[in-house]
Amino acid sequence: MSEQAHFLKKEKQSVVITRSHREAAVEPLQLGQRVREIRLSQNLTLEEASQRTGLARSTLSKIENEQISPTFTAVTKLVNGLGIDIPQLFTQPEEKKAASGRRDITRKGQGRLHPTTTYEHELLAAELSGKKMVPYRTTVFARSFEDYQDWVRHEGEEFLLVLSGQVMLYTEFYQPVALEEGDSAYYDAEMGHALVSLSEEDAVILWITA
Incomplete structure (x- = not known):
């Protein structure tokens, strides 16, 4: 079974995991705006991006509008199809500037x-x-x-x-x-x-x- 077919099947069969203590704290990472920015920066329509990534046009639209959270396989298809790497998808483009170093601190539970x-x-x-x-x-x-x-x-x-x-x-x-x-x-x-x-x-x- 292909990865795409597998995850389509998983979407239909996925069981809601009830973890009330997590639900109160979880704010899913919203990738839709970033996906749209990358697509538009390459002057791609939804249909063209669909052909490149192998994701259905409707799926791409739902991702960009934050209606669904992409699976890891969908993220991989986006990365490969749009010719980017994973950090580019999860972060804003780096502005070129002279710097001797940089640092980021993530407090416990704040990722x-x-x-x-x-x-x-x-x-x-x-x-x-x-x-x-x-x-x-x-x-x-x-x-x-x-x-x-x-x-x-x-x-x-x-x-x-x-x-x-x-x-x-x-x-x-x-x-x-x-x-x-x-x-x-x-x-x-x-x-x-x-x-x-x-x-x-x-x-x-x-x-x-x-």
């Missing part, structure tokens, strides 16, 4: 949240533009590889560090491996991969994509 059916990503250092890597703190909702139905894959390399709980890391060319608090992994993100929680509580990891 930009982007929840999906399998993860809840908290983007860190979100105020910095033009980053060469994207750090985020992720709560892993998935409990089985079947929650994905297909591999997750995208450009770049990834590093993960387990902050709490226990996870199972599935990778396309290796046997699944259990990772506990303090364990880490570095891998090629173009290789199919998926992560599920093994612990009673949702595991939490630090993820860095470059």
Whole structure:
């Protein structure tokens, strides 16, 4: 099953996860305005952007109007189809200026949240533009590889560090491996991969994509 077909199926079958304490605090990261800005900067119509990304015109319209939150696969299609990288999608364009250094601090619980059916990503250092890597703190909702139905894959390399709980890391060319608090992994993100929680509580990891 293709990634697109898989996630269309997941959209129809997705179960609402009731976590009242999270619902009160979660403000999903709004990517619609940024997607529209990038599309218009390339003088693309919705139809042209649809052809480039492989996403339906109606799906693109809903993303731009904040009617739906894009899945990780949809984000990957946007990145590849529009010829940008992930940091460009999540941050404003960098203004060229002379500087000896820069810094961004994210206080606990104050990162930009982007929840999906399998993860809840908290983007860190979100105020910095033009980053060469994207750090985020992720709560892993998935409990089985079947929650994905297909591999997750995208450009770049990834590093993960387990902050709490226990996870199972599935990778396309290796046997699944259990990772506990303090364990880490570095891998090629173009290789199919998926992560599920093994612990009673949702595991939490630090993820860095470059």
